[in-house]
Amino acid sequence: MLLRWFKWLRRNRLPAAYRPGVTLLRLRQDLSVDCQLIGQSTLACVMSDGLAFLVREHTESLFLSHIVSCEFCMPVPLMPDVIKTGRIVIRHTGNLRRLGTVCLVVGRDDGSLAAIASQLQNDRALQAALLSLDFRRCELRYEDEGWQFCIEHYGASEVVSRMPPLRRYIRLITEQRQVLLQSLRACHALFIR
Template sequence: MSPTSWRQSLCDFWRRPPTGYRPGVTLNHLRRDLAALDCTPLEPGLAGFAWADGGFGFEVRERPQAQFLMHLVLCEFRLRVPGTAGPAARIELRHTGAIRRQGVAAQMKQGTPEQAAELLPLLQGDPRLLAALLPLDFQRLSLQRDDQGWLVCLEHFGASEVVNRLPGFRRYIRLSAGQRDALLMTFARLRELLGAH
């Protein structure tokens, strides 16, 4: 076996879904948590959610992660904000405060100094965005700009499933009503802020 094919086989092994992963099961649980929104299955493990009255929509993709004798199925919420073409940029947001959340820090991972000077103070200081983000339990939130506009990717601590093989059990960690409202308010405000940039 050549080194190239050996490396490819190893990559394929790590990319394959964990044993026992059932595409769409976690999304079906999430569908109940987002019952006020219309849900359209797009492919196994991917669905679109939108308001019935024609409001904005977003996609949710299952992200299975293998662990020892278990796996997690996390949900990644993806909001596309159309915009004019501009230089590529990537911003990551996180909560600040050691014990209690005190604010939001935005860090430019890719982009120009002009973008950083314009966007970072806006994201860290907008009162409506902070009101939505502070109670939101997210583990990853990134904003990426490309030639189509902005892509917001948010991974929540809830809306996930824990699947254990020994002993065998499945547990869905639901997206509570308060977290759902904070998530939707965050997306609505980011849509307004990023749509103008």
């Protein structure tokens, strides 16, 4: 009974103080690329070299507060015979200092995702960019639009607290913006070859 009550309490509701699109408008100033707001919580961006990606807002509810984070997603042209389930999770290695990155296949795989994970792991340009990038989540996953390379950065987020009243935007600093865009370019270049 108590577990059912907690599930009801945590159902997919937006936080009370959430303002859709406000974090994206602040991020738009930090990005320095051509961006257009699509709907309330999605930003379509195009870099100077023509590479396009989407930025989506996500909320994470905490006790009397919430975090609005931005996820950068870029379509990846994979072969049509690649399995349509599962995902590849990329994370940093090392406890105190970053030593590298590792690519892990999560979910069902027929061997095609393991081959793609190996490509991601062995690409020097992508690994160099990801090593200096501060991300919460980085993964290659299948969505309705196809395969997407998605990065959720620590910056480009907003922390909102109701007690004490606080609303703070965490900027995407210039160095991290450059490395983030470089990561998207490197992943795109890897699968275009």
